[in-house]
Amino acid sequence: MTTLRTGLIGSLAIFFSMVLNLGICAAQEYPSKPIRFIVPYGAGGAADISTRVIAPRLAAAFGQHVIVDNRPGGGTIIASTLLAKAVGDGYTLMNANVTFSANPALHSKLPYDSIKDFVPITLIDLMxxxxxxxxxxxxxxxxxxxxxxxxxxxxxxxxxxxxxxxxxxxxxxxxxxxxxxxxxxxxxxxxxxxxxxxxxxxxxxxxxxxxxxxxxxxxxxxxxxxxxxxxxxxxxxxxxxxxxFLPGFDFHEWHGVLAPAGIPKEVVSRLNREINKILMVTEVRERLSSIGAEATGSTPEQMAQHVQSEVRKWKKVVKPVD
The missing domain is CATH 3.40.190.10 (Periplasmic binding protein-like II)
Known part of the structure; x- marks a missing residue:
């Protein structure tokens, strides 16, 4: 029995070691193909600009094309649905904003769960x-x-x-x-x-x-x-x-990067690291400033807390429209 237990423990250790190594290899190989960066609005707006100032620099860092995909309509629901249905492998991202966090309050039914179906990568800016x-x-x-x-x-x-x-x-x-x-x-x-x-x-x-x-x-x-x-x-x-007039009143528009659920933690860490580096570049900060935005950056955990806080806030403020 002892020999069997020892063998089982050894096999499990090898299995988990293989899984860990696969994750590390996946992160090291990522990205091996172009990345799609969804924007829930048309060209020329703040979300589009903040995405396009990041995309070419992210492409340069990764050595892969980063394709900006404008998917306007539905108050960001069309784009968010596309992201929720995408494979969680790091090859599909989205620039989310305050409307994304308000949609659970505005709509009684959404084709996705605003918390469970997405993984926060980083906050981009506050406006x-x-x-x-x-x-x-x-x-x-x-x-x-x-x-x-x-x-x-x-x-x-x-x-x-x-x-x-x-x-x-x-x-x-x-x-x-x-x-x-x-x-x-x-x-x-x-x-x-x-x-x-x-x-x-x-x-x-x-x-x-x-x-x-x-x-x-x-x-x-x-x-x-x-x-x-x-x-x-x-x-x-x-x-x-x-x-x-109202001590504590605080409102900011914001932009942040989301990925579909299931994305490997190692890929989240790499995306977070590279995008935060980009947000420290003087030219990037100046371009964001020109649209009234302050480049911030964040950890994935801080971005998650921000989204969750925003979802809770708007559920107290607005009523469903459908």
Missing amino acids: PNVLLVHPSIAATSISELIALVKAKPGKLNYASAGIGSANHLNMELLKSVTGINVVNIPYQGGAQAMTSIVGGETQLLFVTVPPALPHIRSGRVRVLAATSTKRIATLPEVPTISEA
């Missing part, structure tokens, strides 16, 4: 917003705006790039903590939403700094506050919502 009002609105501070809206419930509206967009989610967060009632006017994209407030079709808009800056400087819109907990470097005179 604070600013709150704009049309000059016709008689408010010069966030406190004055809240008082004005409460005096006219349901009479003012705000622009968004659609249900689940950052503009929409940011305002829903503000509504949830202040009890204000403003009406969402959804457009087909951020550019149309900006045009609507400049033209006076809408009165309020949360947006990142770069597209807003020229309109702020020209006086075509008024900026009341920033959504980050610290002031934005390009608009140091603008107070944050946290300091001026």
Whole structure:
């Protein structure tokens, strides 16, 4: 019996050693073919830009093509479904954002599990917003705006790039903590939403700094506050919502890399390491800064905690739309 047990233990040790060596070999050989990097939006937006600034440098580091695959539509659900169904081998990645984390709250049924079907690789960046009002609105501070809206419930509206967009989610967060009632006017994209407030079709808009800056400087819109907990470097005179009205209020758009479930840990570690190196490159940080994003990077564990925290937050803030 002792001999049998010893033999069994020895066999198991050899088996697990072989499995470990296979994982190490897989990581060492990875990648041996092109990588697909899915973007849940069309070309030209922040998600597309942040992906395309990383992709060629990742290709250079790996010696393989990294193909950017734009799959817009469905509020990122189309792209997320593609990723969930992909093989977990490290050859399919996706640039996820705040909409991805809000979808479990917005939709009663999704064709995937936002936590179990994906493996976080790293956070890419954070993007604070600013709150704009049309000059016709008689408010010069966030406190004055809240008082004005409460005096006219349901009479003012705000622009968004659609249900689940950052503009929409940011305002829903503000509504949830202040009890204000403003009406969402959804457009087909951020550019149309900006045009609507400049033209006076809408009165309020949360947006990142770069597209807003020229309109702020020209006086075509008024900026009341920033959504980050610290002031934005390009608009140091603008107070944050946290300091001026609601201590602790914090909203950032964000981008991060996900892979399908089942990806080997060794491959996750290598992807994390290489992408974080890229995010330290000066040219990369400057390009991200030009779209209002601060390059961050993270460990896979930090990215996982971020996604889980975001999913929990939006389940408390927004209601299902279907």
